[in-house]
Amino acid sequence: MEALESRPRRRFLNYFLGSSLGAVVVSFLYPVIRFASPPLIPEATTNQVEAGDTSDPLLMTKGFKIVRFGAEPVILLKVTDTEYRAFSATCTHLDCIVGYQKERTRIFCNCHGGAYDLNGRNVSGPPPRPLTAYKVNLLAKGSEPAKIVVSKA
Amino acid sequence: MIARVGKWLDDRLGLSTIVELGSHKTVPVHRYTVFYYLGGMTLFFFLVQVCTGVLLMLYYRPSANEAFESVEFIMTVVPFGWLIRSIHSWSANLMVFFAMLHLASVYFLKAYRPPRELTWVSGVFVLFLILGFGFSGYLLPWNQLAFFATKVGTDIAGAVPFIGHWMVRFLRGGDRVSGGTLSRFYGWHVAVLPAITCVFLGAHLALVQLKGMSVPPSCKEEAGKRQPMKFFPQFALRDLSGWLFALGCLAALAALFPWELGEKADLFAPAYENIRPEWYFVFMFQTLKLVPGGEIFGLEYEAIPILLFGALGLLLMLVPFLDRSAPGKGKVWSIVGAVALLFVIGMTCWGYMSLLPLYVVILSGILLLLLAFITRGGRRSEN
Numbered sequence: 001m002e003a004l005e006s007r008p009r010r011r012f013l014n015y016f017l018g019s020s021l022g023a024v025v026v027s028f029l030y031p032v033i034r035f036a037s038p039p040l041i042p043e044a045t046t047n048q049v050e051a052g053d054t055s056d057p058l059l060m061t062k063g064f065k066i067v068r069f070g071a072e073p074v075i076l077l078k079v080t081d082t083e084y085r086a087f088s089a090t091c092t093h094l095d096c097i098v099g100y101q102k103e104r105t106r107i108f109c110n111c112h113g114g115a116y117d118l119n120g121r122n123v124s125g126p127p128p129r130p131l132t133a134y135k136v137n138l139l140a141k142g143s144e145p146a147k148i149v150v151s152k153a
Numbered sequence: 154m155i156a157r158v159g160k161w162l163d164d165r166l167g168l169s170t171i172v173e174l175g176s177h178k179t180v181p182v183h184r185y186t187v188f189y190y191l192g193g194m195t196l197f198f199f200l201v202q203v204c205t206g207v208l209l210m211l212y213y214r215p216s217a218n219e220a221f222e223s224v225e226f227i228m229t230v231v232p233f234g235w236l237i238r239s240i241h242s243w244s245a246n247l248m249v250f251f252a253m254l255h256l257a258s259v260y261f262l263k264a265y266r267p268p269r270e271l272t273w274v275s276g277v278f279v280l281f282l283i284l285g286f287g288f289s290g291y292l293l294p295w296n297q298l299a300f301f302a303t304k305v306g307t308d309i310a311g312a313v314p315f316i317g318h319w320m321v322r323f324l325r326g327g328d329r330v331s332g333g334t335l336s337r338f339y340g341w342h343v344a345v346l347p348a349i350t351c352v353f354l355g356a357h358l359a360l361v362q363l364k365g366m367s368v369p370p371s372c373k374e375e376a377g378k379r380q381p382m383k384f385f386p387q388f389a390l391r392d393l394s395g396w397l398f399a400l401g402c403l404a405a406l407a408a409l410f411p412w413e414l415g416e417k418a419d420l421f422a423p424a425y426e427n428i429r430p431e432w433y434f435v436f437m438f439q440t441l442k443l444v445p446g447g448e449i450f451g452l453e454y455e456a457i458p459i460l461l462f463g464a465l466g467l468l469l470m471l472v473p474f475l476d477r478s479a480p481g482k483g484k485v486w487s488i489v490g491a492v493a494l495l496f497v498i499g500m501t502c503w504g505y506m507s508l509l510p511l512y513v514v515i516l517s518g519i520l521l522l523l524l525a526f527i528t529r530g531g532r533r534s535e536n
Contacts, residue, residue, distance in 0.1 A: 022426045036438040037319070038326045038333070066421045071329060071420045089423070093446070093455060096301055099423030110424040111305055128446040128453045 048069030048151035064100035086134035178384035198248035215339035217332030239407035264367035270473035300418035310455035436500035
């Protein structure tokens with residue numbers, strides 16, 4: 001008789017013990033998961049960078065160079081002697097850094113074979129979106145090679 | 154004296170019970186017995202990884218400014234550093250290779266049937282952990298290949314709906330692959346993954362002991378007729394001689410083909426030509442290359458194969474619960490497995506088409522012939 005009476009009480013105690021154990025586990029796990037998730041760190045916004053001048057040997061020979069735009073890589077292309085273009089160098093497919101194939105006049109990603117035209121449009125291969133364009137200004141000063149300034153469009 | 158020490162230990166540890174248990178352990182003998190050695194071989198390479206990995210930790214420094222230089226130091230200055238690091242890299246590849254062979258043989262011989270479902274699940278989980286080791290270890294030398302492989306590999310997680318972005322940040326330790334990613338991957342490679350692997354590998358090995366070796370339905374009769382092999386010493390000695398041979402191969406590979414270090418990672422350089430991941434990821438890499446750009450219902454095309462591969466991984470783990478056919482039946486699953494295997498091999502070959510050396514083809518041909526010969530040999534001795 002007594003055993004029967006104590007059953008609901010035992011069940012209640014078991015339930016209580018179980019849920020407090022669960023709460024302990026959660027109170028351990030929550031800070032661990034939050035700790036392991038990297039905090040958001042605001043980055044200094046970059047609006048423009050100087051990218052050397054038109055006499056840069058990389059631009060002269062390969063026709064392109066990768067410029068540091070804050071933490072972002074930006075590809076600077078020499079299309080003609082007077083025309084320069086800049087795009088985000090991060091492939092829109094899976095985050096690789098693109099390069100320029102001068103002989104085929106296209107921007108190309110060696111990782112998965114994605115190709116963009118010189119307007120940054122994705123023309124073949126896996127990339128889903130075009131590359132973001134940046135503005136290029138040439139600051140000429142007399143007979144010296146012009147300074148290249150890349151800025152957000 | 155030795156006998157007295159033995160007696161003393163036995164009184165305290167009960168060693169004789171273990172020896173007694175071990176002496177009863179047998180291995181069935183039939184034409185596919187050779188496949189029983191594959192798991193042990195994988196275990197051997199895992200042990201080599203643990204030993205060489207611990208040694209590498211003595212000199213390796215997990216930071217963006219020092220990682221590459223410390224590996225260079227190991228390769229060029231530390232006595233036998235080149236050997237330890239090359240063995241670590243070669244053994245990693247061989248471990249993946251044998252784990253895959255082990256998986257394929259268990260799959261096609263249907264050893265995952267009841268009561269061995271959990272052995273299979275734990276085994277597949279260990280294979281995924283091994284791939285995790287491969288992926289995280291890949292970044293540690295902080296070279297160009299490592300940098301791009303990690304960029305792509307972590308970006309892939311972004312395809313997962315809803316939590317994709319969080320996963321990418323979690324894996325990278327921030328928005329970009331940076332020095333923070335390196336310390337994170339190091340932590341996983343040397344602490345988190347080994348801890349999880351210990352649990353699952355332990356469970357896997359315990360289950361193998363508990364349930365014994367599975368005899369394929371087609372070999373039941375043959376195994377019944379032939380005398381089973383004692384585990385101690387017959388099978389164990391065969392295992393050990395295999396391990397000794399593997400150690401010799403590792404030393405030869407490390408000495409003749411030391412692992413390259415490449416160039417230090419440059420966060421502002423285009424990916425170089427013919428860049429590709431380690432061979433065991435090439436089939437996924439090649440598939441990703443073939444999927445064109447575009448969007449359907451807000452889902453980018455590239456996400457489709459990624460999610461499919463994820464689903465297939467899960468499916469692989471659940472095979473024992475899905476294949477409920479009677480012993481000797483269930484051909485469909487063998488066909489599905491064969492198609493999957495052909496896909497993986499085909500895509501891998503395609504991925505290497507530009508530079509597949511002839512010797513790889515010849516070597517794999519010889520290996521297959523050898524396997525066929527050994528299994529046939531077993532059948533002949535039965536007649």
